Amino acid sequence: MNIYRHEMRQNLGATAGWTLALIAIAALYISIFPSIAGNEQISDVYRNFPEAFKKTFNISEATLSAFAAFYALVLNLVLLTGAVQAMNLGTGIVSKEGRLKTADFLLTRPVSRGSVLRQKLLTVVTALLLTDLVFLAVDWLLIQAMISDSFRFRTFAVSSLSLVFIQAFFATFGFLLGAALPRVKRVVAVSLPAVFGFYIIALFDTVIGEKVRFLTPFKFFDVNRLTAGGGYEAATVVYLAFLVAAAVIAGFAVYQRKDIHTT
Amino acid sequence: MNIYLTELRHQWKALAFWSLGIVAFMVSAMSKYDGYRKAGTSVNEIFRELPGGISAFFGADILDLQSVGGFFTICALYLAVMLGIHALLMGSGIIAKEETDKTIEFLVAKPVSRDRILLAKLLVGLTTIVILNLVTLAVSIASVAPFDPGPTDNGDIVFLMPSVFAIQLIFLVIGLTFAAVMRQPRHAGMLSGAVLLASFILSAWVDISGRLRFLRFLTPFQYFDQKSIYANHAYSAAHVVIAAAAVAVMLAASRFVYRGRDFSL
Numbered sequence: 427m428n429i430y431r432h433e434m435r436q437n438l439g440a441t442a443g444w445t446l447a448l449i450a451i452a453a454l455y456i457s458i459f460p461s462i463a464g465n466e467q468i469s470d471v472y473r474n475f476p477e478a479f480k481k482t483f484n485i486s487e488a489t490l491s492a493f494a495a496f497y498a499l500v501l502n503l504v505l506l507t508g509a510v511q512a513m514n515l516g517t518g519i520v521s522k523e524g525r526l527k528t529a530d531f532l533l534t535r536p537v538s539r540g541s542v543l544r545q546k547l548l549t550v551v552t553a554l555l556l557t558d559l560v561f562l563a564v565d566w567l568l569i570q571a572m573i574s575d576s577f578r579f580r581t582f583a584v585s586s587l588s589l590v591f592i593q594a595f596f597a598t599f600g601f602l603l604g605a606a607l608p609r610v611k612r613v614v615a616v617s618l619p620a621v622f623g624f625y626i627i628a629l630f631d632t633v634i635g636e637k638v639r640f641l642t643p644f645k646f647f648d649v650n651r652l653t654a655g656g657g658y659e660a661a662t663v664v665y666l667a668f669l670v671a672a673a674v675i676a677g678f679a680v681y682q683r684k685d686i687h688t689t
Numbered sequence: 690m691n692i693y694l695t696e697l698r699h700q701w702k703a704l705a706f707w708s709l710g711i712v713a714f715m716v717s718a719m720s721k722y723d724g725y726r727k728a729g730t731s732v733n734e735i736f737r738e739l740p741g742g743i744s745a746f747f748g749a750d751i752l753d754l755q756s757v758g759g760f761f762t763i764c765a766l767y768l769a770v771m772l773g774i775h776a777l778l779m780g781s782g783i784i785a786k787e788e789t790d791k792t793i794e795f796l797v798a799k800p801v802s803r804d805r806i807l808l809a810k811l812l813v814g815l816t817t818i819v820i821l822n823l824v825t826l827a828v829s830i831a832s833v834a835p836f837d838p839g840p841t842d843n844g845d846i847v848f849l850m851p852s853v854f855a856i857q858l859i860f861l862v863i864g865l866t867f868a869a870v871m872r873q874p875r876h877a878g879m880l881s882g883a884v885l886l887a888s889f890i891l892s893a894w895v896d897i898s899g900r901l902r903f904l905r906f907l908t909p910f911q912y913f914d915q916k917s918i919y920a921n922h923a924y925s926a927a928h929v930v931i932a933a934a935a936v937a938v939m940l941a942a943s944r945f946v947y948r949g950r951d952f953s954l
Contacts, residue, residue: 507886618778629767630721
């Protein structure tokens with residue numbers, strides 16, 4: 427458990443920084459809603475939902491709050507930032523010993539590589555869950571304080587859960603890359619292109635067509651529908667769980683036999 | 690000169706990958722445009738109907754997005770972010786790597802001053818961002834070609850590229866400065882990445898909210914905002930001057946600190 431405790435201490439500052447960044451983004455954007463609330467066009471957003479979806483979730487123009495559509499925008503930016511955090515953390519923590527030339531120190535201790543990696547993974551999970559819990563609590567309070575529109579807690583909770591999902595994807599994807607790449611000299615050089623790459627793929631949803639839902643985590647779920655009161659589709663949740671599990675298993679398998687550079 | 694050549698040789702592979710990324714981006718962007726046109730949907734409508742003022746972020750209120758030039762302007766907003774990321778990774782990496790790779794002792798033991806090292810590395814950074822900018826220009830002109838743009842559309846693309854270059858230059862220098870002045874340069878990439886993300890989010894916020902316009906002075910994306918440059922067909926002299934001054938100050942600071950800094954080993 428020493429590695430876990432050490433890694434947690436090392437990552438506490440960065441985790442606090444990211445949490446503050448997420449809160450700042452949410453506060454910045456939520457604060458402008460009251461001033462633009464008047465000219466919000468709910469009907470346009472509403473019209474874009476398929477009939478079947480509206481029926482399933484009992485959504486009508488009357489129940490849809492104007493803030494819902496706006497919160498989708500906020501959530502989009504939060505997801506982007508959260509993704510960068512998760513990917514940095516996942517890639518960084520696994521490739522750290524190779525990068526900082528501390529591998530021979532750590533790996534000559536009486537701990538198996540599996541145990542090293544397990545503790546590192548646990549650090550990632552703890553740090554991200556801490557971030558999400560604090561962020562979501564503050565986010566909800568901000569909404570309560572600044573928004574008079576009715577926005578149900580259930581909708582908030584369900585839609586905000588997407589942050590946890592997207593971080594799970596990027597953290598484990600980074601975890602796998604950190605383990606599989608021969609050496610990661612700079613974490614941001616891996617994480618930023620990857621996250622923005624997926625983000626840009628998501629922008630071209632109409633070119634790629636229906637398949638896009640499985641190509642980029644930013645389209646695993648439609649944020650607009652989530653904030654309107656919709657839920658997650660079972661297929662995507664299963665798919666996401668599969669990807670996460672596959673990345674973790676593959677990461678462990680690769681790391682066990684990896685030739686780690688010590689010079 | 691040796692430092693310059695060695696470093697430049699190391700950059701080819703990364704440049705090739707980034708160029709491929711730009712090709713992929715422009716091709717998919719223009720095929721999206723093609724899709725809109727074929728389906729007869731109005732691009733203007735699509736963007737104006739975006740909720741919560743997001744339309745202002747895309748410039749739907751001031752641009753004719755139906756035209757090739759207008760649509761390219763939206764692409765340019767994203768190109769600026771992509772190339773900005775390249776530039777900051779470039780700027781921070783080229784300085785920080787001597788310390789992360791433990792090669793700094795080798796380098797400073799050679800008969801070259803630290804000023805020269807910094808200068809050579811800055812020149813490599815400038816060379817790569819110019820190359821990438823020209824690649825982007827060529828790819829952009831080629832990818833709008835099927836939509837028979839008039840000479841004005843191509844002229845607009847050429848006119849917008851300096852704004853993308855300005856953003857590249859600013860982030861190159863931000864990355865370089867962080868790496869040159871920080872005691873732990875390996876964190877420079879992360880920090881300049883955070884600056885870019887914050888600038889982008891703040892820039893979008895200013896567009897969407899339409900409030901606190903003075904915050905525009907805090908984010909380079911507003912200094913060289915492709916949509917207002919396209920709409921007004923002019924660069925803002927004040928912003929160009931401020932940006933140039935900021936770049937000069939950062940470079941002077943890097944030189945000053947890098948000269949006498951202890952390296953982290």
